[in-house]
Amino acid sequence: MADRYCVFGNPIKHSKSSLIHGEFGRQTQQDMTYTSELAPIDGFAAAWQAFVAEGGRGANVTVPFKGDAFALCDTLSHRAERAQAVNTLIVGGNGRTYGDTTDGVGLVRDLAYHGVPVQDKRVLVIGAGGAVRSVLEPLLAEKPDELVVVNRTAEKAIQLAKDFSDLGDVKGGGLDAIEGQFDVVINGTSASLSGDLPPLPDQLFTPHAWAYDMMYGAEPTVFLQWAGPRGAKLLDGLGMLVEQAAESFFLWRNVRPDTAPVRSQLRQSLNFSD
Template sequence: MQLITGKAKIAAVLGWPIEHSRSPLLHNFWLQRHQIDGAYIPLAVKAEDFKNVIQGMKAAGFKGCNVTIPHKEAAYQCCDIVDETAKKMGSVNTLWFTEDGKIHGTSTDGDGFVANLKDADVTLTDKKVLILGAGGAARSVAYALLQDGAQITITNRTLQRAEQLVRDLGAGQIIEWKSWIKELGQFDVLVNTTSLGMEGKDDYLFDLQHASNDLVVTDIVYVPRVTPLLKAAELKGLKTVEGLGMLLHQARLGFSKWFGINPVVDHELTEFVANSLKK
């Protein structure tokens, strides 16, 4: 086991609750791999304490942190400097503290999603992508897809949310939820950003009968690792991309900011984190 000293670099993940987070597993895996004097810890933080905790971490010498539900918007408000991605999201999931006392923030979810697809040799430029859902995850995914040159269409059970997302992004098309199955044949990539099919959620049956043989199907859900959507796609012989890789890739920027090394996502890391999902 890698031992830490008084010189250790420390980062954390903040959420409420936080027990579900796999971030400590993957970051500490990288710390061990690179023999870095450091640690990454989970912190359960209530909403009313969040701003004080961030200031306390900065004062205590933490290098930064990840934030998860329900703190992403509050974290944005704590930042002194945010990039264009964060501005478009109105939230951040990664913070780092610099020596000048500034708090920097960004949202890495969308970039993690795109990197996961590229790992699977999926090209996105000029591809027609249908996104299921219009929540925070859909916003991150849609923005990253647009930045990579994809053409996006959004469908959501509540049409108004899809319309608002397209307005906010300044790009994209909308189709009604009841229509997406029949219109699937016109798309190159299908993305599920909803909780449909997530373990413990409602049992939604995905109908891919109208999909073209070249459709790529991906799901940001990673518990279960092979979701009902991915199972349906596999039965039809379609190319699939699971959601675990998005989790792993979105973590890379934060790790490089806090610990000074740009880590890689490989089979060893993927299987290590995947095995934890079975417990």
């Protein structure tokens, strides 16, 4: 009987995880199934327990359940403890639940895939929610010269900077605290989904800078539409999605899939979807 995996979310219809992991499974000839599961907003833990009782071996977790997943784990990876969020659940041999987060690894691997330099560079991260918290440790491990976190609510960004200050030069503040130019600017807010753009200075980018949006779509996000005419090279979060999925897949199956063909297939599916 094939090993069962899934992704939990609410909503979940939009998720590309089944497509991605289906391709990974075929590529690596794994005997597994992967489905999308809609969990009730107030019933995530029960949904996970029911899935395990039916033979589930592991799951991905997306919005809004990464905090719930963190809370139910028996053991956590170091990076999940740092992020205070879990996007990958694994059922251990003893039936206990192990939690990890692969979002930050996904971002860093996508930056490397596209040849975006982070070491010794000035990096700006916009936002202070769970998505940003999940990527700060892996970003700081790349040894940027300085990492600045900004947010509409300055206090959140300041607190994040304090939480990660032991890992490098991290500063936090409000959007009005942005000073100078940056080599890499990462939008970690969900503003692009609502067509909203945080107020940012026009002279934000150094020559040859990169603008990265963790969101993605068939069309460039509002943030990327703004950044392009100001001289930045543009990347969206599609590759991050594929790379974080590949890391989850490795944790479950101990085999690392080739992400390049899945990136191409996913991009094509976006371009030809309604």
